[in-house]
Amino acid sequence: MVSAPASGQGKTSVTAAIARANVRRGRRVCVFKTGPDFIDPMILARACGGPVHQLDLFMGGLAHCRGLLHAAAASADLVLVEGVMGLFDGQPSSADLASAFGLPVLAVIDASAMAQTFGALAHGLATFRGDTRVMGVVANRVGSPGHARMVGESLPAGLPLVAALRRDTELSLPERHLGLVQAMELPELDALLDRWAHAWDDATGGAFEPSPIAFEAPMGEAMPPFAERPLDGVRIAVANDPAFSFIYPANLDVLRQLGAEPVFFSPLTDAALPSCEALWLPGGYPELHAPALSGNAAMGRAIRHHVAQDKPVLAECGGLLYLLESLTDVAGQRHAMVGALPGHAVMRQRFAALGLQAVTLPEGELRGHSFHYSTLSTEMQPVARGRNPNGGSTAEAVYRQGRLTASYIHHYFASNPRATAALFRPGAH
Template sequence: MPLNTASTLCPAVLISAPSSGSGKTSVTAAIARWHRHQGQRVRVFKTGPDYLDPMVLERASGHPVYQLDLFMGGLAHCRALLAAAAAEADLILVEGVMGLFDGQPSSADLAAAFGLPVLAVIDAASMAQTFAAIATGLQRYRSDITLCGVVANRIGSPGHGQMVAQGLPADLPLAAALPRRPELSLPERHLGLVQAMELPELDGQLDAWAQAWGEALRPEFEWPRVRLALSEPLWPAGELPPQALAGLRIAVAQDACFSFIYTANLDCLRALGAEVLSFSPLQGQVLPECDALWLPGGYPELHAPALAAHPSFFASLRAHLASNKPLLAECGGMLCLLDSLADAQAQVHPMAGLMPGQARMQKRLAALGLQALDWPEGPLRGHSFHHSTMETPLQPQALASNPNAKTGSRAAEPLYIQGSLRATYVHHYFPSNPVAVARFFSGRSQ
């Protein structure tokens, strides 16, 4: 029997689109910023694995952005995150991933699981009445989800906005028609948007987006209310060993080079009792005295000269491993440990030389997909997304599986173990198995 069955009606929507590139992130950020300016508490989530969009959405909302992913976190974990948000939010926004029905699980699956109405963002550039055909197609494709409205994005004029609204049924209102403003577009690089911390003008852009949303929002549009639980255990009994990492200090590299960090991962470490110590290798900060170390993914190919300018970083990694202390290196963090890394211009940069091998950046995407990986301590879930290829004489200790392998996503990443080092391209989601995470970082793997 649930410990607490209290619930509340909270304004909440899942913001999706027919495809990637329709403007989901900018619209979600605009809505969050606008409501924040109205003095409201906005909580934003991102569907599926993503680091870059949440950075922008966090700046827009003023609150950490968490992932809602039915594969990585599971139904109960996602329900608990929504419950925590519902207990304190005036509005909950969930940005979808890819197109509404793309992937397994899809954004539509998440909307159906929690009864979240869908606000569809459709790029209206170069179309007129066909806008309504696409909108009604999204509305009718699945009977277990409900569209509460549509946003016409990138319209050319007020008249264009009126034109695209023609043919929309009464139960599918146009929430807003946003003008095309190329000067407000965010820059991108090979993995997606440029990181929020690298955009000095971002707050000004977010304010401009918010103003555009406020001007375009139709006064008759009302946010639908969803009944959400008010109290769900984020860490159900038995899934989190109490204080398993109590008294241990875990260092986390965190800056523009090492930035692919789920907030939920840091929460998990702290819930296990660990003291989390962030430091910036790019700024020359020394590795704090610690019992374990996490090198998350990021952009070592862009910051290799800066890392080389602080050789004490590589030396401290060598000393850490020589002391047989746990080190988890994910994707870009793993590349830093190799002998060398060739960037996109084919310039070769020496790395730490703590893991034999070389990596090379390439223009084409090398791997993308959800991942389930068996650690010696137990199974974890996560994802991979990288443009580099790697050669190493090390033999994998395990090979990940991909839940979407049958639909063409064949990425299956290897896991390398060398002493106290754990290295892989997989970005892990720690809440998928806190017990295994605790065993590894405590050094009690066996």
């Protein structure tokens, strides 16, 4: 596991650098991301050349995470898990995941504004919990060889400095609200990943070889097979373009195992929906593409027609915004949206809600998370509200009109495949 004392330390770039360096040596690398996240996995997937799944003890559960890790360990030469926030932050935390599976932790610490205190911070990470093993430390953004030597000498005995990475603005990724810029929007990403890998190999001499760990056989599969396939033959149109890209790979796996056929389309450029029995509008950045979405009147008509036929629709966060009457961007410009749901959304300068969510729907409980910068005004009354397992204030409303279900929640389908099947199954509930 690659973790850190806080967000913004460089976990993603270090994880990607290790992954790409090993891929360039011909190794099979599998990367996971701890906790709910869409942006970092896009970067990591490009680094390792394969899908990046979430490992989340709340959204997926222990058996689900064990099954995913076991399958990865059986097929890959190296398995990396990028942590979330700080090592001990949240419930469940990255440390909880590392402890559950015996994952050694590589701690990434931004050393740019400290000297000997670096050692104290590393010592704290290594000793705060007895069930978490920190196997080494990466000093990120060091200013000079002398600075690297200083922070290295501050480390306690038995806690090695694995790498000291120089501060270099040319190795940084651009950011926006919700995190890093999406991989699909970075034409130079592969070249940047190669530079990261080169910097990692330079700093380690290509000698970073984590010791293998024993991993027990799973007590259950990541997604137990169903005796029946309740969505057999159901085509689900899935929005997937720069405006709607927040899709967990596990969600697509669940739909396929339920028997469904996901078919992708672009609300930005397509004039019609593909032939389908159900529609999934995941989250993304509709606010960044509001003029194009507003201008694609043909797609708006197609979606309204689908809704009018009372076919199943699931709209999550950005998908919810798209179905409203209007969306106002941060510049105050109001854009007409599809108009399938009554209401108006306004983008804000800082996030409006954040947190894990569990929501009990008529179909059953689904788990997921919420993170958005917009606020919604609507006359709709919720059929359910999410709850935060950590006691946070975020309690997202879930709205329903006929077979259309919409909310700010990004659902993790593996938390309840049967409830997921009920949401997308054609016909009346």
